[in-house]
Amino acid sequence: MQLIEKFDLYLLILVMISGSMVFFADAKYFKLKGNYKAYKQARYISGGVMLLTITLFFIRLIYVI
DSSP states (O other), rough: OOOHHHHHHHHHHHHHHHHHHIIIIIIHHHHHHOHHHHHHHHHHHHHHHHHHHHHHHHHHHHHHH
């Protein structure tokens, strides 16, 4: 069970780092290049994935333990 908990925490950290990179760096790049559709998609999708991952992580913490 400890292995699964460590993997869940690793997944949360990995998604937060990669989502933050897309949310800030990639979205800024798209905005500078004038590709506003990709800018909005990068913001919404990365924000949604981070929110979903955090929500599922806390649900697992509450109901599994």
